[in-house]
Amino acid sequence: DVKVTQSSRYLVKRTGEKVFLECVQDMDHENMFWYRQDPGLGLRLIYFSYDVKMKEKGDIPEGYSVSREKKERFSLILESASTNQTSMYLCASSLPPRALGTDTQYFGPGTRLTVL
């Protein structure tokens, strides 16, 4: 079974703090993704990475950065946390779509971040 783990289930930080969210997958997947999930908005892609040290902006990258130094690990960084970044953050990993439909994304349990 694919396993995607996230470093924290719940996190409380103060405005202006630097926040690190870690994600690790054990299936040797090339692709990794960070989403935020807010009620009524579904999942919105923040950043994704298709290889070590490679990254691409998603739909809402402002206020976030990412790091992928090793294939199994993808970090999301909030340089200066703000209250509007209070959300559920989900990490996912997948194979690239070598054949149609093979890029099913496997999700971690999520980190609920509250910024005060």
Add this chain to the structure above:
Amino acid sequence: ELKVEQNPLFLSMQEGKNYTIYCNYSTTSDRLYWYRQDPGKSLESLFVLLSNGAVKQEGRLMASLDTKARLSTLHITAAVHDLSATYFCAVGSIQGAQKLVFGQGTRLTINP
């Protein structure tokens, strides 16, 4: 820009009834996924649909795809309480080949 819309967003139904969740998307795509999320849990993949007319079934859930109408449906037959969850559709973007765009989710509550 690919947009994905689900309806309804909230659905409360009784056990034993049938219902359908709809997923519309705005531009051509080559793959569509359905996911389930239980409260406090992660997303779990249910189905992948790849071609026009594709139909997949698992237990009381059946998903279908009409690429010409840019519409997928998730049909629930004789609902049971265990199917209470939030269901998301996600569409593969041809332009961003490795990205999925998710719908808002449909929160389904099945009452005994």
